[in-house]
Amino acid sequence: MDMAPEGIPLAQGGEDRDGLGVDVLHLPLGPVLPFWPAGLVLHCSLQGDVVIDADAAVVDGGSHGVGIRSRHSGLVPAAAVRCDNLVALLALVGTQDLAARARSARDALLRGDRAGPQRAVERLHRVVRRSIILRWSLRGVLPLTPADLERHSLPDRCLGDAYDRLLSLVERVRAEVNGANPGAPVGTERVPWDVVPHLVTGLEIGTVRLAVASLDLDPFPAVHEVGHA
Structure with a gap:
């Protein structure tokens, strides 16, 4: 029997934390998704609307970040990537409206x-x-403590929840464009793509895209398998 008619996977059986039988749905996010890191694929296993497991892979990667050149001024500034x-x-x-201003x-x-x-x-x-x-x-989307940062080798800018990270991102962009801080080059203080499955496990599927976007991921430099949670 085809378990993925028309490419859509059917729910399969699994056990929840109480040992009861529940359906487990396998849902891929990416690689082509609006406002999603280019090339990233998250294969999520769901019980209800909660991610209980995730795999990550990268497809169609290339040379990105500070290696990208614009038609106007050579290398792309880190602030533009952010x-x-x-x-x-x-x-x-x-x-x-705010997204348009950032654009x-x-x-x-x-x-x-x-x-x-x-x-x-x-x-x-x-x-x-x-x-x-x-x-x-x-507020409350993917809160990360100092212990979480140490466990996953994350930079200090990831501390707090998605709202804290948004404010941090805007502050860093502001400092860079005003020349107060030249900014860290793309690729430094980065969030490793292979920790993303670990971070999204336990989240509701409706918040996964917000959580990933809040991490300010640098573009991935090459095509390869990046991790498993």
Whole structure:
């Protein structure tokens, strides 16, 4: 019997934490998904709406990050990569107007414009910090303690929940475009892609994309298997 008619997997049997028989659904996220890290595939096993296990792989990777060149000014600034991740998180929350501002700043950075990104990011910084919608939507999503950071070799910027990481991301972009902080190059202080399955295990499927977007992942440099939780 075909267990994946039309490519859609059927639920299979499994045991929950109480030893009772429940359905387990296998659901892939990626590699082609709006506002999702390019090439990342998360194969999630679900009981109800909770991720109980996950595998991660990368497909169609390439040379990304600081190796990317724009048509306007050579190497892409790290701030432009971070703006792109900011676009994804803001869009997933549903704040399309703020995502558009972050996109505008990213495009200006790629053009080599200095004044445009500064104005856009300053306005974005003010609005993000005042936004009740962002706070309500992201508070409590993937909270990470100092012990979690040490266990998974994560940078300090990942401390707290998705809302804390959003504020940290905006602050870092703001500092970089204003020249107060040249910013860490893409690839440093990065979140290893192979820890993503561990981080999403136990989350409700509805929050997985927000959680992943909040991690500010650097583009992956090559195609290969990256982990198992």
